[in-house]
Amino acid sequence: MSDGFFLWYRTTWSTQEAAGLLTTLEACGLRTANPATGRVSLITSGPDSYGEQVFTTRDELLRRMADTATDDAGEANFQLWADADADVFARVRRPAGGVTSLEFGLDGLDTDQLEHTVAALVRALDAQRDSALGFVIDRLGVSEDVDWDAVLTGGAGRAHPLPDTLGLHRAYVPLYPEVATPEAKPVEYGDLLVFNLR
Numbered sequence: 001m002s003d004g005f006f007l008w009y010r011t012t013w014s015t016q017e018a019a020g021l022l023t024t025l026e027a028c029g030l031r032t033a034n035p036a037t038g039r040v041s042l043i044t045s046g047p048d049s050y051g052e053q054v055f056t057t058r059d060e061l062l063r064r065m066a067d068t069a070t071d072d073a074g075e076a077n078f079q080l081w082a083d084a085d086a087d088v089f090a091r092v093r094r095p096a097g098g099v100t101s102l103e104f105g106l107d108g109l110d111t112d113q114l115e116h117t118v119a120a121l122v123r124a125l126d127a128q129r130d131s132a133l134g135f136v137i138d139r140l141g142v143s144e145d146v147d148w149d150a151v152l153t154g155g156a157g158r159a160h161p162l163p164d165t166l167g168l169h170r171a172y173v174p175l176y177p178e179v180a181t182p183e184a185k186p187v188e189y190g191d192l193l194v195f196n197l198r
Helices: 015-027 058-067 111-127 148-152
Strands: 005-010 040-045 050-056 076-083 086-093 100-105 132-138 165-169 187-189 192-196
Touching: 005 111, 005 148, 015 058, 015 111, 040 058, 050 058, 058 076, 076 111, 111 132, 132 148, 132 192, 148 165
Parallel strands: none
Antiparallel strands: 005 100, 005 132, 040 050, 040 076, 076 086, 086 100, 132 165, 165 192, 187 192
């Protein structure tokens, strides 16, 4: 089972981009509604309740996701479904600096579910690559203690331990010598350089 995560930092975020993300993920089999119950689930994040399922509609989920584009909106936490018994915890939030962070927990997925989920997320990223500031794919979660808010926005920090794959804005690559080694062969991806590290 995986304990990993997929992070995607964006320079823009709107209702249309949120809708496009959900549409792409659903087309790839990562659903907003549980396929057994048909229910869409938000996950509470306080202050009165943490981690509880609250059933909603896809339209309300989309509204909550898009609302995070404003600085005072907080975050939107919800479930995506790989199948009726395997969910992916998702969070949309706005860290400092005016960027949007999309976070997807890969914990609890078996190997097939994990690879299917990562492929769906990469496809969604590819569909909206122009807004990508950076991304992280860490199937085992070894880099969970890294301050990815700092690294992916070019702030202070150290990108160690390294994830499986790291997409850094090319302007930030010189800040992280642990990634930009002479042996590294990054792939250009829009404004990013992508390092396959494991």
